[in-house]
Amino acid sequence: MTSENTTKYSLRRRPKSEKLIDESFRKLTIAMAAMVAVVLVSILLVVFFESTEAIGRYGLSFLVTSEWNPVTDEYGAFTAIYGTMLTSLASLLIAIPLGVGTAIFITENIIPEKIRNLVGLMVELLAAIPSVVLGLWAIMVMEPFLRPFLKQLHENLGWIPIFSSEPIGPGVAPAILILVVMILPIITSISRDSINQVPDKLREAAYGIGATRWSTIFNIILPAAISGIAGGILLALGRAMGETMAVTMIIGNSNNFSWSILSPGYTISALLANQFGEADGSQVSSLMFAALILMILTLVVNIFAQWIVKKLSLKY
């Protein structure tokens, strides 16, 4: 029997070549993984060293002044930092209820499955639109369409600082809305996945003791899925802070600081995209400094995202 077996199965003893393949595959994966780290660290280093001149000259005052004058070599990134924070946080504020609501809508059996799948597909296709196309759409269609409404806002609520200027075209408000469109698919699809991962037995448990659908969703399902949803939201925040093309096209690219969301503004990424082409000397260094700030911001957001996912994830 034994001899028959050894003749039939030729791989009982592994040949040297196979072991070599195993070993080299292991090394290859290590090399690939290391590559990611090397790229990340080297980008950080390059950006940091390029910006040392600006850091030395302005220090932290770079963060709070909004001068940007290549002629007199005076630079401050406050407008861009404010614009980045404002656009990303405001778009998040709008996109969270929309995105999580859509995710609930397409995971719970409120409507027939075919329609749900269609809505889900459409949200996913939204993510496939190139940002330059969205920017174009924002300039040509959305902004002219919105302007009367924004005018109304200014006329009726002009006493609030964020509505204190006349909308004249491209500005922060349309940029916020286009960011909503861009981050909505992220929030929706990640929320949908995490809601789907909530085991059905929890749903049954809630319905089985007479909970309404509303209560089941808000007290049982969402808390059970919150870690994934929070992770998705923070990923979306990272995306919103770094988004360049569409925002550059619609935000108006003005470094004059204004609290108002109806006036043109700037974000760090738009600032970089606009100015790198013709920058030299200390302007490059200042732009690198701004880039460093943006990188640190997004890194912090991402690390925070991972932390929150770990912190919030429930055992079930």
Next chain:
Amino acid sequence: MPRKIKQKKNICISLENVSISYGKFEAVRNIYCDLPKSKVTALIGPSGCGKSTVLRSLNRMNDLIPGCSLKGRVLFEGIDLYNPQIDPVEVRRRIGMVFQQPNPFPKSIFENIAYGARVNGYTGNLNELVEHSLKKAAVWDECKDKLNDSGYSLSGGQQQRLCIARTIAIEPDVILMDEPCSALDPISTLKIEETIHELKKSYTIIIVTHNMQQALRVSDMTAFYNAEELEGVSGGKVGYLAEFNDTEKIFNSPDHKTTQDYISGKFG
């Protein structure tokens, strides 16, 4: 409120010519059955005979399954539970359910019980209710020092008793149990059965079980479901109620040979 329909005395739930289908597939057909009040009724039968389906139809849990439909009438206190004016949420508040897998909420032990009471509009003292429910489900001793720990910190059997306590806390009239011990070890199973004995003093209990010894130990009445191949129905068996009688009668001298064969383990 829909019109009341007269039911026999001491009967809690009556199934009148009930057939349940998933889409086009008919799971059980033409069931007539009167489930007595304040007794334990066991539903037994081979896999796929539709006993869980019948159980889940009693508190409209099947509504959550797309495509599931029911013909016939399910009467509870003289009211047809499938009347369009009936709100399934209210049905489930009167007829609670314990599931096959222990499924506590990912919340503290206290919250697990308080949540159900709250959605049912409980206005009394929650601490008392939690203690009372846990005691009734015979899990208070294990839980009393860690009411703020997650429900998942308990063992499987304790989790299941927590789920029973959660159901008791909404003070239903009927408790449905869908193979409550199938995921548990023998000792936990015995504890759950003791709990059931305790509970039948105050509730009507309907339990689905694969374990015939368990049916014999806990139930007063036993319903034996079987499935048969039907002519003209492709690829499926249809469940039906084969025999329904006192547990003693079913296990000692059943009327039908299939019942005898099933309880003596010849198929199943």
